[in-house]
Amino acid sequence: MKIVRTRTDLREALAASRDGVVGLVPTMGAYHDGHLSLFRAARAECDVVVASLFVNPAQFPEGTDLSRYPRDEERDGRLARETGVDLLFAPAVAELYPRGFQTWVEVGEVAARLEGEHRPGHFRGVATVCLKLFNLVRPQLAYFGQKDAQQVAVLRRMIRDLDLELSLRVLPTVRDADGLALSSRNALLSPAERERALALPRALATRDPDAARAALNGLDVDYVEVVDLDPPVLAAAVRVGSTRLIDNVVLEEESR
Numbered sequence: 692m693k694i695v696r697t698r699t700d701l702r703e704a705l706a707a708s709r710d711g712v713v714g715l716v717p718t719m720g721a722y723h724d725g726h727l728s729l730f731r732a733a734r735a736e737c738d739v740v741v742a743s744l745f746v747n748p749a750q751f752p753e754g755t756d757l758s759r760y761p762r763d764e765e766r767d768g769r770l771a772r773e774t775g776v777d778l779l780f781a782p783a784v785a786e787l788y789p790r791g792f793q794t795w796v797e798v799g800e801v802a803a804r805l806e807g808e809h810r811p812g813h814f815r816g817v818a819t820v821c822l823k824l825f826n827l828v829r830p831q832l833a834y835f836g837q838k839d840a841q842q843v844a845v846l847r848r849m850i851r852d853l854d855l856e857l858s859l860r861v862l863p864t865v866r867d868a869d870g871l872a873l874s875s876r877n878a879l880l881s882p883a884e885r886e887r888a889l890a891l892p893r894a895l896a897t898r899d900p901d902a903a904r905a906a907l908n909g910l911d912v913d914y915v916e917v918v919d920l921d922p923p924v925l926a927a928a929v930r931v932g933s934t935r936l937i938d939n940v941v942l943e944e945e946s947r
């Protein structure tokens with residue numbers, strides 16, 4: 692696996708492998724089995740697997756957890772290599788947002804509610820960095836987790852609206868044995884907070900918004916809502932101490 696840090700080195704490294712299918716897995720690092728499941732899926736169907744490792748400041752609204760976001764690039768590099776990633780793109784902030792940067796992608800309605808409402812500017816940052824990564828890597832396939840269901844909906848909208856030529860692959864949410872969805876932010880939870888956080892998967896497992904709301908009673912809930920995405924989900928965001936967690940479950944036709 693090769694690690695590159697600049698756009699020039701990335702383009703150069705990719706130049707030789709343009710004949711086959713290029714797959715991209717955008718990440719912010721602190722890898723867990725959710726990330727690794729995306730790498731494995733990409734490895735299984737692509738000739739070249741590119742992962743990006745970039746904690747994108749643009750998607751963290753002012754005053755949120757950018758500075759405490761977990762980082763461990765050495766471990767990430769090892770895990771990516773072991774899971775079949777060919778090329779790891781790990782740029783500095785100034786490489787993707789050089790001085791003078793001032794062009795942003797604003798996705799409309801689908802980005803306005805839920806995460807968009809509680810984290811203003813979040814999806815503007817996500818859409819912009821993903822468009823940049825899509826342009827730099829030019830993948831035929833890009834891999835995302837259902838864990839961030841609204842993010843997938845926003846990116847699908849952007850791909851359609853801006854006539855991008857790539858397909859998204861969306862992989863199921865990977866959970867710990869106790870039901871908690873894997874997230875880099877779980878590392879920020881104390882043991883007692885982690886115990887309290889289990890209310891989130893338990894609430895969503897009811898697949899019923901009222902029952903879920905009741906099960907989250909006592910936690911600091913940003914939202915718990917049925918969202919008509921493709922597929923429809925019951926999605927929730929809660930704060931446990933100073934850590935914000937999101938999760939969702941897919942609602943099958945019969946339970947709608």
Ligand code: AMP
Nearest residue numbers: 718719720725835836838839864865873
């Ligand atoms: P992140 O590094 O948190 O930006 O996540 C990178 C990608 O991994 C995103 O597409 C996420 O949706 C996906 N992802 C994060 N957590 C999980 C999980 N528990 N299961 C599956 N995919 C995940």
